Amino acid sequence: MNLDTSPKLACPDLLRLGGEHPVLLGSRCTDCGEVYFPASEGCTRCCSTAMEAFALGSFGTLWSWTIQGFQPKSPYNGGEAEADFQPYGVGYIEMPSGVKVESRLTIADPAQLKIGMPMVLVLLPYRQVPGEAPVYTYAFAPA
Amino acid sequence: MDNEVAIIGIGMHPFGRTDALSGQQQGAHAVREALKDAGIEWKDVGVAYGGSQDGGNADALSNQLGLTGLPFVNVANGCATGGSALASVIAAIQSGMAEIGVAVGFDKHPRGAFNPKPKDWGLEDWYGETGLMLTTQFFALKTRRYMFEYGITDDALVRIAQRAFRNGALTPHAWRRRELSYAEIAESMAVNLPLRKFMFCNPAEGGAALVLCSAKHARKYTANPVIVKAAVMRTRHHGSFEVFNPGLAAQQSPAPTVMASRAAFEFAGVGPQDIDVIQLQDTDSGSELIHIAENGFCEHGEQQHLLASGATDIHGRLPVNTDGGCLANGEPVGASGLRQVIEICTQLRGQAGQRQVPGTPRLGYTHVYGAPGVSAVTILQAG
Ligand SMILES: [Zn+2]
Numbered sequence: 373m374n375l376d377t378s379p380k381l382a383c384p385d386l387l388r389l390g391g392e393h394p395v396l397l398g399s400r401c402t403d404c405g406e407v408y409f410p411a412s413e414g415c416t417r418c419c420s421t422a423m424e425a426f427a428l429g430s431f432g433t434l435w436s437w438t439i440q441g442f443q444p445k446s447p448y449n450g451g452e453a454e455a456d457f458q459p460y461g462v463g464y465i466e467m468p469s470g471v472k473v474e475s476r477l478t479i480a481d482p483a484q485l486k487i488g489m490p491m492v493l494v495l496l497p498y499r500q501v502p503g504e505a506p507v508y509t510y511a512f513a514p515a
Numbered sequence: 516m517d518n519e520v521a522i523i524g525i526g527m528h529p530f531g532r533t534d535a536l537s538g539q540q541q542g543a544h545a546v547r548e549a550l551k552d553a554g555i556e557w558k559d560v561g562v563a564y565g566g567s568q569d570g571g572n573a574d575a576l577s578n579q580l581g582l583t584g585l586p587f588v589n590v591a592n593g594c595a596t597g598g599s600a601l602a603s604v605i606a607a608i609q610s611g612m613a614e615i616g617v618a619v620g621f622d623k624h625p626r627g628a629f630n631p632k633p634k635d636w637g638l639e640d641w642y643g644e645t646g647l648m649l650t651t652q653f654f655a656l657k658t659r660r661y662m663f664e665y666g667i668t669d670d671a672l673v674r675i676a677q678r679a680f681r682n683g684a685l686t687p688h689a690w691r692r693r694e695l696s697y698a699e700i701a702e703s704m705a706v707n708l709p710l711r712k713f714m715f716c717n718p719a720e721g722g723a724a725l726v727l728c729s730a731k732h733a734r735k736y737t738a739n740p741v742i743v744k745a746a747v748m749r750t751r752h753h754g755s756f757e758v759f760n761p762g763l764a765a766q767q768s769p770a771p772t773v774m775a776s777r778a779a780f781e782f783a784g785v786g787p788q789d790i791d792v793i794q795l796q797d798t799d800s801g802s803e804l805i806h807i808a809e810n811g812f813c814e815h816g817e818q819q820h821l822l823a824s825g826a827t828d829i830h831g832r833l834p835v836n837t838d839g840g841c842l843a844n845g846e847p848v849g850a851s852g853l854r855q856v857i858e859i860c861t862q863l864r865g866q867a868g869q870r871q872v873p874g875t876p877r878l879g880y881t882h883v884y885g886a887p888g889v890s891a892v893t894i895l896q897a898g
Pocket residue numbers: 401402403404405406415416417418419420
């Protein structure tokens with residue numbers, strides 16, 4: 373995604389931008405190899421605290437999905453009026469390490485969502501309020 | 516075992532909406548009903564454990580019931596509050612700390628979906644702000660994956676809700692007492708597909724209380740004691756698929772329900788095939804679907820056939836949620852687990868009226884499950 377200026381992100385620490393695709397960042401336990409998203413300070417598998425940064429990549433497959441059919445209450449801050457709310461897709465994406473990342477999806481059509489389909493990481497302007505810079509979050513789109 | 520504990524009194528404040536009463540008043544009402552059922556007075560109680568999520572402290576019930584000086588412990592364990600209170604009372608009686616104990620749960624939640632704050636869960640603000648922090652989403656994502664893995668269709672989800680409301684209509688104290696047709700459920704609003712409006716329970720209000728004593732003294736108080744054969748609580752392991760998780764581990768591990776259920780069956784020395792009447796956590800149709808198998812009552816994937824054949828109906832082989840469960844009663848979190856125990860006691864006493872399971876049920880089972888990955892199971896036997 374090409375953006376003229378650097379985008380305002382809801383979660384800047386979770387992403388590395390600048391390449392062809394955004395990359396999701398997590399952490400890995402140096403004792404047992406378990407991978408975490410988002411980055412974790414400790415390993416709940418082996419109780420170690422020896423963690424290192426780990427890039428999860430930009431591609432995965434759809435592991436589960438739903439459609440958010442009603443406008444969430446706070447702390448959701450999409451900012452649209454209730455009448456303008458559009459249902460959005462949410463899923464877990466299985467990354468090459470095996471970790472499943474919970475994410476907004478760029479599509480919300482049940483007919484187009486199938487467990488196992490390839491997905492790619494993009495930025496999604498989830499908050500678009502007139503007079504404000506849009507706020508982006510990470511999302512997955514069909515690859 | 517000669518150290519067993521029995522339930523000698525049960526009491527409820529009906530679940531639903533009671534604008535005129537606080538959560539604590541509904542809890543106190545439930546305790547009074549349970550004391551009356553046991554034929555004792557509050558001053559006879561030697562220990563009490565209780566809790567609520569949004570209804571305030573349980574030990575404040577003493578202000579309404581009487582300041583007798585008893586040790587009253589507040590329990591705060593989410594959906595497992597009732598189960599934890601019950602397990603604690605049992606341990607207190609077994610230890611000789613008291614002859615008679617009370618377990619009480621109550622609640623009064625704001626209307627609408629629970630409204631969690633990311634920081635309370637150790638999560639960053641972005642998780643809530645971007646629209647990922649919803650319990651209904653979690654239930655839907657878990658259900659979708661489960662249905663995919665075991666080849667289950669939407670039909671099973673509809674049938675679970677249909678049975679819940681059918682049983683609720685037979686239950687005088689239930690909140691939702693209108694039967695719903697298959698089509699009404701299957702065509703209701705798509706809240707979080709595959710789950711629809713009538714497949715979710717609502718937050719509610721209410722109270723539930725139990726009076727317990729050593730089983731060897733139980734017949735002094737009642738002709739119908741119910742023996743607690745097991746009361747077990749377990750929490751999640753690494754790799755369990757739980758609510759509010761931005762990332763799931765590469766390898767899945769058995770749910771806390773599986774661990775609690777196995778331990779309870781082992782403790783009671785019985786198996787799933789011995790159970791005559793069952794209460795399973797049904798915050799939504801998908802959760803009950805998963806819990807039927809996680810508690811050992813069928814293999815994963817067999818639910819579709821069990822549900823379609825009526826096996827989980829009141830007159831079926833495995834009667835589930837005979838009072839309509841959370842779907843028909845709503846979920847006052849602190850009270851919900853004890854409602855299940857009360858329904859099983861009512862069934863084992865043969866006092867369930869129109870919803871009574873046939874024959875002479877001897878063994879019953881209750882199961883709660885909730886955030887952040889806890890489960891409590893009891894196995895109860897007609898005394
Ligand atoms: Zn580790």
